[in-house]
Amino acid sequence: MKDTSKYKEKITELVTTYTEVYRTEYNAFLEGFKITQDKQLGDYSEVKNSDLIERAVAEWPETLDVIFGNRLTPEEDKYLRSKEGIRWFIKTFKQFRISKKV
Numbered sequence: 001m002k003d004t005s006k007y008k009e010k011i012t013e014l015v016t017t018y019t020e021v022y023r024t025e026y027n028a029f030l031e032g033f034k035i036t037q038d039k040q041l042g043d044y045s046e047v048k049n050s051d052l053i054e055r056a057v058a059e060w061p062e063t064l065d066v067i068f069g070n071r072l073t074p075e076e077d078k079y080l081r082s083k084e085g086i087r088w089f090i091k092t093f094k095q096f097r098i099s100k101k102v
Contacts, residue, residue: 007079011076012092014071015093017067036098058086058090
């Protein structure tokens with residue numbers, strides 16, 4: 001299995017820098033994101049008043065997404081968006097997790 005510790009370290013650094021540099025945007029995102037979280041019917045991102053199941057498990061601000069796009073290598077970005085990577089991300093950064101359970 002590939003050692004992903006360097007990927008995790010870099011992603012953590014980017015998230016930390018984002019939350020410090022863009023504090024106002026980050027706080028506004030968290031406030032608005034609460035609405036998205038409150039729409040969830042169950043623990044695994046089912047949406048209230050819908051027959052469809054939304055399987056998005058995480059959401060982050062557009063600015064952070066641009067930072068990821070500019071600063072992560074294609075391999076690091078692929079890891080972040082993989083099943084393993086997104087599971088690690090939402091366990092590490094619970095503030096970006098939509099579902100109650102992973």
